[in-house]
Amino acid sequence: MNLSPSLRRLLALCRKESYQIVRDPSSILVAFILPVVFLFVMGYAINLDADHVRIGVLREDAGPAAVRFEQVLSASKAFEVHSGPSREALVKQMARGNLRGVVVIPNDFSIRMAQGQGKASLQVLADGSEPNTAAFVGNYVQGAWESWQQSLARDQGRTQPPGLEVRTRSWFNPSAISRNFLVPGSISVVMTIIGALLTSLVVAREWERGTMEALLATPVTRTELLVSKIIPYYGLGMIAMVICMLVAVFVMGMPFRGSLFVLFGVSTLFLGSTLGLGLFLSTVMRSQFNAALAALTAGFLPALMLSGFVFEISSMPMPIRVITRFISARYLSSSLQTLFQVGNLGSVQGYASIWLIALTVFWIGLTALKTRRTLD
Amino acid sequence: MNIPPSTGAALEVRGLVKTFAPGLPPALDHLTTSFHAGTITGLVGPDGAGKTTLLRTLAGLLQPTEGSVRVLDMDPFTQGDFLRDQVGYMPQKFGLYEDLSVLENLVLYADLRNVTGEDRERSFKQMLAFTDLARFTDRLAGKLSGGMKQKLGLACTLLGSPRVLLLDEPGVGVDPISRRELWRMVRGLASEGLTILWSTAYLDEAELCDDVRLMNKGNIIASGTPKELMDQMRGRCLHVANLKAQRREVLRKALHDPEVVDGVIQGANVRVVIREVGRFPDLAAMEAGPDAVLVEVDPRLEDAFISRLGGVHGGDSALAAVTKPVELPASIDPEAVIEARGLTKRFGEFTATDHVSFKVSKGEIFGLLGPNGAGKSTTFKMKCGLLKPTEGQALVMGLDLKFSPSEARQRLGYMAQKFSLYLGLTVEQNLVFFSGIYGLDGQQQKEKIHELVEAFGLRPFLQTKTVDLALGFKQRLALACAVMHEPQILFLDEPTSGVDPVTRREFWTHINGLAQKGVTIMVTTHFMDEAEYCDRIALIYRGKRIAMGTPDDLKGMVVTPDCSNPTMEDAFIELVLRADREREAKVSQ
Numbered sequence: 001m002n003l004s005p006s007l008r009r010l011l012a013l014c015r016k017e018s019y020q021i022v023r024d025p026s027s028i029l030v031a032f033i034l035p036v037v038f039l040f041v042m043g044y045a046i047n048l049d050a051d052h053v054r055i056g057v058l059r060e061d062a063g064p065a066a067v068r069f070e071q072v073l074s075a076s077k078a079f080e081v082h083s084g085p086s087r088e089a090l091v092k093q094m095a096r097g098n099l100r101g102v103v104v105i106p107n108d109f110s111i112r113m114a115q116g117q118g119k120a121s122l123q124v125l126a127d128g129s130e131p132n133t134a135a136f137v138g139n140y141v142q143g144a145w146e147s148w149q150q151s152l153a154r155d156q157g158r159t160q161p162p163g164l165e166v167r168t169r170s171w172f173n174p175s176a177i178s179r180n181f182l183v184p185g186s187i188s189v190v191m192t193i194i195g196a197l198l199t200s201l202v203v204a205r206e207w208e209r210g211t212m213e214a215l216l217a218t219p220v221t222r223t224e225l226l227v228s229k230i231i232p233y234y235g236l237g238m239i240a241m242v243i244c245m246l247v248a249v250f251v252m253g254m255p256f257r258g259s260l261f262v263l264f265g266v267s268t269l270f271l272g273s274t275l276g277l278g279l280f281l282s283t284v285m286r287s288q289f290n291a292a293l294a295a296l297t298a299g300f301l302p303a304l305m306l307s308g309f310v311f312e313i314s315s316m317p318m319p320i321r322v323i324t325r326f327i328s329a330r331y332l333s334s335s336l337q338t339l340f341q342v343g344n345l346g347s348v349q350g351y352a353s354i355w356l357i358a359l360t361v362f363w364i365g366l367t368a369l370k371t372r373r374t375l376d
Numbered sequence: 377m378n379i380p381p382s383t384g385a386a387l388e389v390r391g392l393v394k395t396f397a398p399g400l401p402p403a404l405d406h407l408t409t410s411f412h413a414g415t416i417t418g419l420v421g422p423d424g425a426g427k428t429t430l431l432r433t434l435a436g437l438l439q440p441t442e443g444s445v446r447v448l449d450m451d452p453f454t455q456g457d458f459l460r461d462q463v464g465y466m467p468q469k470f471g472l473y474e475d476l477s478v479l480e481n482l483v484l485y486a487d488l489r490n491v492t493g494e495d496r497e498r499s500f501k502q503m504l505a506f507t508d509l510a511r512f513t514d515r516l517a518g519k520l521s522g523g524m525k526q527k528l529g530l531a532c533t534l535l536g537s538p539r540v541l542l543l544d545e546p547g548v549g550v551d552p553i554s555r556r557e558l559w560r561m562v563r564g565l566a567s568e569g570l571t572i573l574w575s576t577a578y579l580d581e582a583e584l585c586d587d588v589r590l591m592n593k594g595n596i597i598a599s600g601t602p603k604e605l606m607d608q609m610r611g612r613c614l615h616v617a618n619l620k621a622q623r624r625e626v627l628r629k630a631l632h633d634p635e636v637v638d639g640v641i642q643g644a645n646v647r648v649v650i651r652e653v654g655r656f657p658d659l660a661a662m663e664a665g666p667d668a669v670l671v672e673v674d675p676r677l678e679d680a681f682i683s684r685l686g687g688v689h690g691g692d693s694a695l696a697a698v699t700k701p702v703e704l705p706a707s708i709d710p711e712a713v714i715e716a717r718g719l720t721k722r723f724g725e726f727t728a729t730d731h732v733s734f735k736v737s738k739g740e741i742f743g744l745l746g747p748n749g750a751g752k753s754t755t756f757k758m759k760c761g762l763l764k765p766t767e768g769q770a771l772v773m774g775l776d777l778k779f780s781p782s783e784a785r786q787r788l789g790y791m792a793q794k795f796s797l798y799l800g801l802t803v804e805q806n807l808v809f810f811s812g813i814y815g816l817d818g819q820q821q822k823e824k825i826h827e828l829v830e831a832f833g834l835r836p837f838l839q840t841k842t843v844d845l846a847l848g849f850k851q852r853l854a855l856a857c858a859v860m861h862e863p864q865i866l867f868l869d870e871p872t873s874g875v876d877p878v879t880r881r882e883f884w885t886h887i888n889g890l891a892q893k894g895v896t897i898m899v900t901t902h903f904m905d906e907a908e909y910c911d912r913i914a915l916i917y918r919g920k921r922i923a924m925g926t927p928d929d930l931k932g933m934v935v936t937p938d939c940s941n942p943t944m945e946d947a948f949i950e951l952v953l954r955a956d957r958e959r960e961a962k963v964s965q
Contacts, residue, residue, distance in 0.1 A: 215471075
């Protein structure tokens, strides 16, 4: 083969890097096993839909309206209703953690209902030690109450019950499956781990083991050094991406409505920016331990918390919202969400691509700037 | 481009200054020298002398702060692209990829240095024959021994036929046998016209070079051929022989003599270096005994180094002065303060220490010597209770370390390799911490710390962060921490690696002083001259004790007509090779 010296060096370095990847059990673990485990944990074990929350109902009233409402609660998929004999017994159950909340239907419920709209009241006690679930209980009961009121109003031939305040909540959407946004989110987290964590170690490792010094004494150029670190890990990242997609679509039954080409493009750009971040940290830190810590802090945690995966971006305060714009995982996450559920959407993936390109240029440029051919 | 006229030197350094951070002393301080083609030049000096910085600057990896550097008439920093094909640089740790095989490492560096086609075939064949690694091409570099790594590192550096070879401490972590082999290889290269720089902290290694630069604190304090440098010392190196008195006591007194600038123990004799030829020290004042005589001996490079550094003065240890004489309880056999009985340690299939036995008596300095990986560290760690023996017993003052480790540990002091100090703490905080863990408190603790601070001259550095201490002071501090609880037994694991010879002398002054107070000392070392300080040495090889005796006993074992006056290193190499031969003979039977 007649290769130019530069290309030969680049190939040699890429080959070296690939050997190291293949022979290092931890990189295989992170690239192939972790995505599958993570997807399953996120997709199945963690479920933000509150199904079958165990609540207790104390019905002090024997009137028809009270009985009806208890039936409404029991019929809801959201609750597993346990009727209790007394408030004390139910509260005790809640203290033990057996119940997440208690609904008390007071003894004047039916009478007040009969008196007209807005007169009746309920008491909802929720286990505040888990605020999310407590909020669920409150909201679900309120929602159940409202939809019951509406159906009562319809039965009575009224279109809009007077004096009734209707509030719709995103929580209360029985058909929403949280997996559909958890899976794209977890793919972004997995890809961030592979991109930032694995690469953060590689340059630092060369410094620690003294091989960087030997490399720098050879005719290797800065660009060759940088590119040889990007290509093998890009390949590794793409393989992990394919695994994630296969698991998501064929095992977890996610729909995929976008095009593979767009997926490829977005993933490439995402990996570019994340590898850039990892390499930058590795180049600046020069010690594997520090680089890994930095990658966790700058890559993994923001991907988990600021990508809109766990916490809604739109509900974050303004300064944090600005910060999320610099988190690559956010763009991958939103792009994947649309690719899975909607399809190609220029406004989403196009916007994401522009940001990802900017981030890629930023991180790789910064790394190139910090990569020196000397030891100073 | 303005190229100054060539002086014929392959490497030329003028007024080189390299500063890493403002406020820190420069790593190189107005250094001027040159190196010639076809020679091996040894850069010799303690850690921190500036050897690595100089090599890195020559390799174009560091930019000079001031001054000029020319390599083959080019500037390595700005014209590095032209020079990289011409200069081979082997960093410390050899620059090998441990997860790549021998062949993969060679292929990588061949590709990087653009050695292809027939050229590559030829050089690979040559390198593998040269390094004797042909049988191991598929082995991962990480699984090679230190000596093999070093040879592979050199082979990778040699690909592309560089004209200049910069080797940074190629001898570190390599036993004397492999070092001699490597030396032969490099010698062959020099005869082909390569310019070779070999940095080392071992002065005995440097004696083999064609040319030597003695470095200290960023500058060259002497240059010339080893012979020139040693000849300057001719007539000034003497043995005090036929001693009747304790040799440590003789050394202590000799160092008080104003004519003496350096003194060490060598076998049964005391070796001194005098200030001027012909002005002999006073034997009577040394109380060396009626038969004591002065015999002139050959100078060593170390003599030249020490005398340039101003010599060593005073043989009294301030530490020994504050140490109480050790009184052993009557129940303890003074002949067996430390004892190993059939000590064995297996790690899976591998036997690191194989039925090693010895006894160390009170006030004795006992050395464990052996090549890397021979099992001396394992043996040592079992002796101080850090590892549990698989078989056999490790006894300290009659206590089995297996059953009463904490009781035994209270009586022993331990100074680990690399000193194991808390680098982020100040000197005072380290002293307080270590005295605390040994159970000192209150007034007693204060007094002890005060005593040691005075003995080791640490007063000015009490508030200094330990990381910022010079190596010699770190070593003092480590010793202070190890003797805080006045142990009757002291374990020293490679205590003087990397420190300059003057500091090493000072360290041994303390150790000798402690031994005279009755402290029993066990030490591992790879410095041959350090082994001479020991009363007795056990040579450990492949987990077995292959020889034991006084330094002179060991040397006596290898006397042949060809080699009538073997050095410690000769003895070491010969005994190891003998053990190999015996083993092979057994296998072939």
